[in-house]
């Protein structure tokens with residue numbers, strides 16, 4: 001087993017990851033109580049990422065409804081339409097919507113030069 | 127030029143960027159034609175000509191009010207109940223699958239090699255820091271000591287005061303003892319706060 005160099009703030013990243021995962025479970029159901037749980041976890045996720053100054057990945061950030069903070073699961077929780085070269089996310093719970101430009105390399109994140117270093121922890125599992 | 131021409135648009139030589147002197151001359155010409163003979167002598171003597179509409183033209187247009195939609199305010203969130211979870215009516219069996227994910231997450235987070243470090247080893251301090259910063263939602267926790275004796279070893283859904291309790295967190299074949307005092311912060315604050323390596327063991 002090879003011991004990898006430690007990534008800065010790894011425990012915070014893992015905490016964010018875990019919160020996103022359990023938020024995703026409860027976002028799918030139509031029960032109101034479960035939707036509250038999901039929005040509670042995403043609220044926690046956002047406040048942790050603000051305080052530890054570790055920004056969320058753009059695709060994750062776009063999946064979160066900006067008003068009720070639910071995770072949008074297309075087909076169950078929200079509608080996705082393409083209108084005039086823009087992607088529209090519409091939340092079914094609070095009926096708010098947001099638009100993004102539909103271009104593959106619009107974000108700096110999507111371009112290949114933006115990757116600096118990759119640390120792979122998946123081999124470390126025992 | 128005559129009085130009937132006043133209401134028509136100006137000829138192109140008097141366009142938007144013609145000079146002020148030209149404007150004076152144009153008005154003088156106009157007045158010469160319109161005014162009666164008795165008043166014509168006053169045209170030259172009147173030195174201070176006033177153009178009341180001149181100032182309005184130079185004034186900048188006001189900026190349009192921003193049409194950005196406002197998100198929910200804190201009071202609105204409170205009315206909808208987004209800030210706090212409801213106290214009753216939870217089904218324990220529905221929350222249970224969270225525990226399975228939590229075990230995997232915790233095992234990876236702590237980077238354990240089959241056992242936790244002993245308190246005499248060098249890893250111990252960094253291990254405690256990671257444990258403090260990890261998430262406890264979905265964990266399997268029991269109370270072993272408390273100021274309220276009826277809490278101990280109880281299996282009920284209940285809201286308790288964390289201050290006067292000692293918890294045990296169970297992960298596979300390991301147990302971690304945690305004092306309730308170290309959990310008294312806001313859940314998001316726990317990620318940045320530094321802990322003391324030694325806490326005086328007081329209930």
Ligand SMILES: [Zn+2]
Nearest residue numbers: 065068091094
């Ligand atoms: Zn929404």
